[in-house]
Amino acid sequence: xxxTEAFQELLPLLGDEPxxxxxxxxxxxxxNLKDRPENFYMIGSMGLAxxxxxxxxxxxxxxxxxxxxxxxxxxxxxxxxxxxxxxxPKNLVHVVIDNEVYxxxxxxxxxxxxxxxEKIAKSSGYRExxxxxxxxxxxxxxxxxxxxxxxxxxxxxxxxxFDHKTGRVTHTPEEITERFMKSLH
Amino acid sequence: MSSLTSQTFVDRLIRxxxxxxxGVPCSLLSGVISHLEEVExxxxxxxxxxxxxxxLCAGAYLSxxxxxxxxxxxxxxxxxxxxxxxxxxxxIPVLVIMSWRxxxxxxxxxxxxxxxxxxxxxxxxxxDYSVLKPENxxxxxxxxxxxxxxxxxxxxxxxxxxxxxERH
Numbered sequence: 319x320x321x322t323e324a325f326q327e328l329l330p331l332l333g334d335e336p337x338x339x340x341x342x343x344x345x346x347x348x349x350n351l352k353d354r355p356e357n358f359y360m361i362g363s364m365g366l367a368x369x370x371x372x373x374x375x376x377x378x379x380x381x382x383x384x385x386x387x388x389x390x391x392x393x394x395x396x397x398x399x400x401x402x403x404x405x406x407p408k409n410l411v412h413v414v415i416d417n418e419v420y421x422x423x424x425x426x427x428x429x430x431x432x433x434x435x436e437k438i439a440k441s442s443g444y445r446e447x448x449x450x451x452x453x454x455x456x457x458x459x460x461x462x463x464x465x466x467x468x469x470x471x472x473x474x475x476x477x478x479x480f481d482h483k484t485g486r487v488t489h490t491p492e493e494i495t496e497r498f499m500k501s502l503h
Numbered sequence: 504m505s506s507l508t509s510q511t512f513v514d515r516l517i518r519x520x521x522x523x524x525x526g527v528p529c530s531l532l533s534g535v536i537s538h539l540e541e542v543e544x545x546x547x548x549x550x551x552x553x554x555x556x557x558x559l560c561a562g563a564y565l566s567x568x569x570x571x572x573x574x575x576x577x578x579x580x581x582x583x584x585x586x587x588x589x590x591x592x593x594x595i596p597v598l599v600i601m602s603w604r605x606x607x608x609x610x611x612x613x614x615x616x617x618x619x620x621x622x623x624x625x626x627x628x629x630x631d632y633s634v635l636k637p638e639n640x641x642x643x644x645x646x647x648x649x650x651x652x653x654x655x656x657x658x659x660x661x662x663x664x665x666x667x668x669e670r671h
Contacts, residue, residue, distance in 0.1 A: 360589070370565070373559040499567070503567070
């Protein structure tokens with residue numbers, strides 16, 4: 319499955335959950351396919367989507383919180399997987415779109431073709447871990463994860479397909495903060 | 504005798520509604536962290552790296568909490584990208600409690616350079632700070648609250664060796 323197809327499957331499954339997006343093509347695909355106030359687009363600070371999402375999940379225990387991450391981001395902040403496992407927020411679902419490359423900078427390889435991220439998550443202590451390779455498996459796997467006790471980790475293996483003509487997020491960072499906070503109240 | 508102790512410091516921050524604490528320890532902050540682990544009104548979450556703590560604090564702030572990041576100045580290098588490409592441009596404030604190792608060039612070798620440049624780095628990044636003293640606590644806390652609540656920007660309190668008790 320292509321990366322874009324994973325987003326096309328995943329985004330219609332969202333309700334009002336806050337979603338913290340990793341930088342790069344993750345932000346841009348999601349913004350262009352389905353922009354929503356509950357989306358926090360992290361345009362810089364690579365690696366921190368998972369810790370931002372953990373902070374939201376701990377402070378908003380009654381909301382399901384989603385981190386939409388990439389393999390490069392996860393590898394940059396592997397220690398955060400331990401923090402998530404240790405705090406064990408039941409309301410956190412960590413979705414990783416794994417294309418095995420740094421796609422927005424020109425498809426340089428990451429390490430996730432040889433290092434299975436879902437196994438790292440599992441051994442760190444995430445309660446629910448799943449890996450999907452086929453488009454049709456995304457919906458059941460994500461819905462199961464949403465309805466299970468977290469923290470959950472859903473790895474979606476995709477092929478790179480990012481079209482560099484895909485626009486950047488047009489909201490200013492301050493606007494992103496403002497509307498995201500408003501959507502959480 | 505100063506009335507500023509780890510305990511009075513933490514209790515005052517909690518009264519100002521800072522209840523979400525995270526960071527990476529420093530011996531100079533060991534008394535503060537020990538007290539945080541004991542109080543019921545605040546939560547202290549161990550972070551694995553200082554930049555992860557910045558992210559955690561950002562998430563807490565976005566959710567309506569007032570976060571505090573505790574770290575040694577050695578962690579400032581790890582945090583600079585997070586401060587400049589997250590907090591400063593998104594207007595996500597955080598109160599940073601940063602211990603000052605290497606002050607005056609008298610410390611272990613690994614602390615000397617950062618001890619000399621940490622304040623310059625904050626200034627270069629356009630981030631305001633104060634060196635905390637027992638006699639200026641009220642005033643710097645008021646400045647910090649103004650920075651955080653009005654300007655929505657981070658503020659750093661620098662902690663010198665000997666200000667707080669060490670428990671190790």
